[in-house]
Amino acid sequence: MPGRSVREFTRMKREGEPITMLTTYDAPTARLVDDCDVDIALVGDSVGNTQLGYDSWMDVTLDEIASHTAAVARSMEDTFLIADLPFMSYGASLEQGVESAGRLVKEAGADAVKLETPPGGEVTVELVDRLVELGIPVQGHIGLNSQREKAEGGNFVQGKEREESASAAELVETAERLEAAGAFSLIVELTAEDAARRITESIGIPTIGIGAGRYVDGQVLVVNDVLGFGGSGYRLSKRYADLDSVVSEAVSEYAAEVRSGEFPAVEHTFDPVDEG
Numbered sequence: 001m002p003g004r005s006v007r008e009f010t011r012m013k014r015e016g017e018p019i020t021m022l023t024t025y026d027a028p029t030a031r032l033v034d035d036c037d038v039d040i041a042l043v044g045d046s047v048g049n050t051q052l053g054y055d056s057w058m059d060v061t062l063d064e065i066a067s068h069t070a071a072v073a074r075s076m077e078d079t080f081l082i083a084d085l086p087f088m089s090y091g092a093s094l095e096q097g098v099e100s101a102g103r104l105v106k107e108a109g110a111d112a113v114k115l116e117t118p119p120g121g122e123v124t125v126e127l128v129d130r131l132v133e134l135g136i137p138v139q140g141h142i143g144l145n146s147q148r149e150k151a152e153g154g155n156f157v158q159g160k161e162r163e164e165s166a167s168a169a170e171l172v173e174t175a176e177r178l179e180a181a182g183a184f185s186l187i188v189e190l191t192a193e194d195a196a197r198r199i200t201e202s203i204g205i206p207t208i209g210i211g212a213g214r215y216v217d218g219q220v221l222v223v224n225d226v227l228g229f230g231g232s233g234y235r236l237s238k239r240y241a242d243l244d245s246v247v248s249e250a251v252s253e254y255a256a257e258v259r260s261g262e263f264p265a266v267e268h269t270f271d272p273v274d275e276g
C-alpha cells in the first residue's frame, strides 16, 4: 500500500510545506531514498541516459520503465512512486495509454503515472481524465516536454515570449486544464521563474519544478546529478556528492589489489592452505 496519498500533496501545498521528489531507478538507491524521507520517487524516462546507455530518453521502452519501476517498488515502503509514460507508449489511442498506465500501476507497482502534456494537448488531457476516472493518479508535466524534442527542433526554456516557447499564459491555461481533468500534481520543467510562479498561483494542485526556480510547491532532480554519479547533464541541477570519484577510487584499488596479490587475503578465503 502507498505510504502517502495524492491528497497529502494538496495539503502540503496549502500549508506551504515543500514537496521533495527525486528520480530513482534501482533497488539499492530506492532503499536509501526511502530511508531519507523523500516524498516522491520518480522512475523517469531519464533512466535511458542515466542508466541504460541510450543517447536519448526517446529510446526508452515501456518494458524498461516497467522493469525499473518494479525494482524500485519492491524496495520502498513509504515513498510515493511515480512512473513515467515513455515516448510512444500513449497517444496512438486512448486504449494504448490506458493499457500502458495500467501496466505500470497494476503490474509494476507504481502509485501513479506521469505524462508530458503540451499546451493545447487534447489527447493528453483526455487521457488524464480517463485514467483518473479509472483510479490511476496522474501527474502532468508541463513547460519543457523533452519527448517533443524532434517536433520542436530542440529543448528550449519555456514561459518566455519567444517563438520556440509556450507563453506563460498558455502554460497557465494548460495547468488549469490538467487540474480540471483530475491531475493531482504537475511537473514544471525548464520554465522561466515568473511563469512557474504564475502557474503555481493559478492552481490548487502542487507544482514540482526542475529548472523552474523558487516559486513552485516542490522540487525534483535526477538522482545521478544529485550524487555526482554519471549524471544526466541537467544544467540547473545541484550536485551534493561526488560518487564518480568514490566509485573510481574503489574500483581502481580493487583491481590494483588483485594484480598485486593483496586481495584476496586469508580472511577472504575458505580453508586457506597456509596462513598467507
Ligand code: KIV
Pocket: 023, 042, 043, 044, 045, 046, 047, 084, 187, 189, 210, 220, 222
Ligand atoms: O525523466 C525524468 O527524470 C523527468 C524529470 C526531469 C521530471 O521527467
Ligand code: NA
Pocket: 044, 045, 046, 084
Ligand atoms: Na521524463
